[in-house]
Amino acid sequence: MTSPFLDAAAALQDEIVAIRRDLHMYPELGFQEFRTAQIVAEQLGALGYEVQTGVGKTGVVGLLGSGDPDQRTVLLRFDMDALPIQEENDVPYRSQTPGVMHACGHDAHVAVGIGVAKLLAKHRDELNGTIKLMFQPAEEGLGGAMAMIQDGVLDGPKVDVALGLHVASQLPLGMAVVRSGPMMAASDKLQITVRGKGGHAAHPDQTIDAVLVAAHIVVALQTIVARNLDPEEPGVITVGAINAGKAANVIAETAELRGSIRSFNPAVRQLLHKRIHEVASGVATALGAEADVEVVLGVDATVNAPEPTALMYAAASAVFGSEKINTTYRTTGGEDFSAVLARVPGNFFFLGARNDERGLNFPHHNPRFDIDESCLHQGVAILCDAAVRALKS
Ligand SMILES: [Zn+2]
Ligand SMILES: [Zn+2]
Numbered sequence: 001m002t003s004p005f006l007d008a009a010a011a012l013q014d015e016i017v018a019i020r021r022d023l024h025m026y027p028e029l030g031f032q033e034f035r036t037a038q039i040v041a042e043q044l045g046a047l048g049y050e051v052q053t054g055v056g057k058t059g060v061v062g063l064l065g066s067g068d069p070d071q072r073t074v075l076l077r078f079d080m081d082a083l084p085i086q087e088e089n090d091v092p093y094r095s096q097t098p099g100v101m102h103a104c105g106h107d108a109h110v111a112v113g114i115g116v117a118k119l120l121a122k123h124r125d126e127l128n129g130t131i132k133l134m135f136q137p138a139e140e141g142l143g144g145a146m147a148m149i150q151d152g153v154l155d156g157p158k159v160d161v162a163l164g165l166h167v168a169s170q171l172p173l174g175m176a177v178v179r180s181g182p183m184m185a186a187s188d189k190l191q192i193t194v195r196g197k198g199g200h201a202a203h204p205d206q207t208i209d210a211v212l213v214a215a216h217i218v219v220a221l222q223t224i225v226a227r228n229l230d231p232e233e234p235g236v237i238t239v240g241a242i243n244a245g246k247a248a249n250v251i252a253e254t255a256e257l258r259g260s261i262r263s264f265n266p267a268v269r270q271l272l273h274k275r276i277h278e279v280a281s282g283v284a285t286a287l288g289a290e291a292d293v294e295v296v297l298g299v300d301a302t303v304n305a306p307e308p309t310a311l312m313y314a315a316a317s318a319v320f321g322s323e324k325i326n327t328t329y330r331t332t333g334g335e336d337f338s339a340v341l342a343r344v345p346g347n348f349f350f351l352g353a354r355n356d357e358r359g360l361n362f363p364h365h366n367p368r369f370d371i372d373e374s375c376l377h378q379g380v381a382i383l384c385d386a387a388v389r390a391l392k393s
Helices: 006-011 013-025 034-046 106-122 144-150 210-228 266-286 306-320 375-392
Strands: 050-055 059-065 072-079 129-136 161-172 181-184 186-195 235-244 254-263 290-299 302-304 346-354
Touching: 006 013, 006 106, 006 375, 013 034, 013 106, 013 375, 034 050, 034 059, 034 106, 034 129, 059 106, 059 144, 072 106, 072 375, 106 129, 106 161, 106 375, 129 144, 129 375, 161 306, 161 375, 186 210, 186 235, 186 266, 210 235, 210 254, 210 266, 235 266, 254 266, 266 290, 302 306, 302 346, 306 346, 306 375, 346 375
Parallel strands: 072 129, 072 161, 161 346
Antiparallel strands: 050 059, 059 129, 181 302, 186 254, 186 290, 235 254
């Protein structure tokens, strides 16, 4: 079966590529998406959507359809923010803003969102319920999804199903990942301050060396993953930063460790947090120092519900063929759409955007990140089809 929206989406391809390139040239950081939000609001307004701006600071919501509370409301989410990265691609549409770049593909998401808005507007009279478009700010660790939730994006009308996508440079063009259950990880931060006793490098016996204690903690933290986790359950502890000491001949009094904790399963998440406290404090105590250990909660795991996943699978299969749909891949990356999926059943899927022949295969958040834009209309077709299916179901 072919997708009922694929031809119409393909006809929009040039237009949405132009939108994506314009957004790519003028990227905006989280909660500063003023230009992007204005473009979105103007496009939605011109298409006849009921538009709300300033939802979660710079978010935009567009409503279309019956508005009948007895019918379903389907939310489609597109994030809009860029990253503090200097672009190194030499393309005509490279970022014009020094130090800011769409290096995660959220420009593509906004372009897909506008494509979806255009296509669904053509079918407004056939919509069996309400479509709610959520153009979200600040996905990159700043809590944009939560800001929109607090401003009521899931109410009035109440959302029954939530759908979203991420373009994926790790996945070849013409493929999608659509899976049920946890698809992206919970992501938390660890901060450990080791307190020892500073002194002369020549007289370690009169000191408590915070650098040595920190080094033991880094090693011991990995034993949690290796020895405490169920081998069937993934978990990651990464110490990404160590700050300690200033001089070669001085023993440091304090050391700071900062890192990232990833997990899919809430029980694993809890275990990791508990053991990080125990291991870091215990190692510090054993070596005569003290450790202040703090775990800062980040996003929850992104968990897809079975029924919306089945709809998305059908929609993606209609575009790519079922043999091109991966139903098992998941990643320890984090995603704040998880906050929506924790409240409303839904599905978040990965859209293949990699093209090795054209060198479009750099990882997300890399200064050379780019996508094969042919995926844009495919994303539009899949989401329109899934949304219409969700209204009917
Ligand atoms: Zn990102
Ligand atoms: Zn992203």
